[in-house]
Amino acid sequence: MNVDFNPEQVQFADALKRWIARDYSFEQRRAMLRSEAGSASQAWATLAELGMTALPVPEAQGGFDGGAVDLFVVMRELGRGLVLEPYFATVLGAQFLKLGGGHAALLERVAAGDLKLACALGERQARHALHDIALRAEQAGEGWRLSGEKVAVVYGQDAGVLIVSARSAGGQRDEAGISLFALPHDAPGVQVTGYRSLDGQRAATLRLDGVALPASALIGAAGAGWDILDAAADYGAGLLCAEALGAMEALFEATLDYLKTRQQFGVPIGKFQALQHRMADMFIHLEQARSMAMLAAVKLDGADAAERRRVVSAAKYRVGQAARFIGQGAVQLHGGMGVTDELAAAHYFKRLSMIELTLGDRDHHLARFMAQPGFQQAA
């Protein structure tokens, strides 16, 4: 049941595996997690050296112009390694810039590993609906003025540039009238309050108080940001499926190992049929999730927008189901050990839970799947 990856993709994966084994052991990761920054600058430099930061960037800006399947391979390894670096946030930001056109200088800096990006898309009232935008962008001379708040901005504190969705026209939940901006972290009037989440990632609340931006900060055309936003969010959701897959694979293997070694009643606990069946169900979930994560990656490169939406929502939903079943099951099968901070399994479980809440949870994507044209028609 394996899809073949090309030799470059295999190389990328191997390089990451070696790096994670050497520099990103569970103990090393715990030290980073407890540090102020929550990640390591050396790790980012290494990711750049390995070509990871150049991977999503077009060749014209010094990148490798990698497709979604290339990124799938990378995100899966980062998921396996529970890597804390703001890589996903940066790749997602780069996708906005790519889809918008222009912003070559920023992309060049991303490729070189000099610039981290973050995406400020969520608002308090919006939950998972990215078109529900209250943050205002008003035209001011040639440029713009932005005011409002964004929440749960993943790695918002680390980023040199934040991609911000704003409302420049229309009602709060209209798809028309959305504009996207590249906002420098240090622009006057930007207030970033950072915090950490239980999975060790960093996030922030972003407050903008009349922040002035030049016309060049606009991504794509004014008022026409929704198509870019929708496509980029799908790209991000698809890549999160890959990260979740990597995490589930590692968690599944650790649990299988535990069932074979932990002894109770004089036998390895894996001898109990109740646990065998649960593990078998976890395996079935894993295979289904693997299929959907792969399908999403393939459809991100090339499919038309309607098909992309349908498949990404199906994938994020199905991977979410698997993440919950496997995450909870793994903790349960580890018994008391499973609920301690000392065990990697608990950290995989936490990361999986947070991935579920990012870029649309299961209900959100199920509803979106049902809303796609064609769902109501008989096949």
Next chain:
Amino acid sequence: MDLHYSDEDLAFRDQVRAFLDSHLPKDLQAKVLKHLRLSKDDFVRWHKILAKQGWVAPGWPVEFGGTGWSPVQRHIFEEECARAGTPRVMPFGIDMVAPVIMAFGNQQQKDHFLPRILSCEDWWCQGYSEPGAGSDLASLKTSAVRGVDADGEHYIVNGQKTWTTLAQHADMIFCLVRTDPSVRKQEGISFLLIDMHAPGVTVRPIIMLDEDHEVNEVFFDNVRVPAANLVGQENRGWTYAKYLLGHERTGIAAVGRSKRELAFLKRLARREQNNGRPLLEDPLFAAKVADLEIELMALETTVLRVLAQAREGAKAAPGPEASVLKVRGTDIQQALTELMLEAAGPLALAFDAAYLEGEQEHGIGGDDDAAPLASYYFNYRKTSIYGGSNEIQRNIISQMILGL
């Protein structure tokens, strides 16, 4: 079979409500309702308030300081406490070691320990589990060797306990220890009461996945325990431990708390927006809440049926039926925390230890209600593991009830 409360029961409920209204400190209540972490002082404070009223040990016989309430009244009391948002009374002294001391301890032990449990002078913890003895508890290894010295008869205890809840606060631990390694594993176990301040006792924290310090490892290195601290007979400890497990446990279902949390969930989901409408109006989400509410109704009715049985004297104490209540009760508790997490959505990402400890006013992520929910969800995975995992409960149901 009567599934409804009698007029006396309802009057009793009013009495309990009035007491809680006037005696539950508002700051404690706020901490509980907001899902913040409670300190030792918080638990002790509430324990003492109940003790003063004579209500801290509802299940004890009156002669020892109990209430004389019927099982239904005790259920009502538990439910009202949960509804109001009281801290829980730690079960280790009141509900666990005390019944064993009453049933099997000698007069001296009763005279000494029971009043101190009532007054909360001693904080107790439970030393059953060991690294190699979890579900298979009877394989425990901590040894206690009997001897005599200048100060008299005693045991020398060596070994390790683990998962000991809140042992960092404890003055006393009740332990299962191995006193005869040569016989069948259930037959060489004794029930020993050990002073946590005795030389040779070490407590090491285990940090949980929500980064809370809730459980510990406890090490015994040549700890000298007076022989007077043996409960009942040597090598009969397994029988006493089983007596405890088979004891009345309808409280295990935690129906009252789940009702309170369901109400919280609905409030949260009415306030959170989804496409400009309250989340609770979203059919997908609402269906999950409704499903849970119905499960909870079924559980509550099951609890009332068990209580009615006890009232009719058909059976003194639910044995294996407690397993049904544990599995369903914890499933529901966990599902509630899951839906709360979903309701909070991305706002639940924020982790703010200072806020959870009550040291800080506002959650950094922005939403005070949402801030503790991820911790709550992660922490509650424990409920299907401890106190006999849900797999073990299913084994009990299939073997003891179904005869499979």
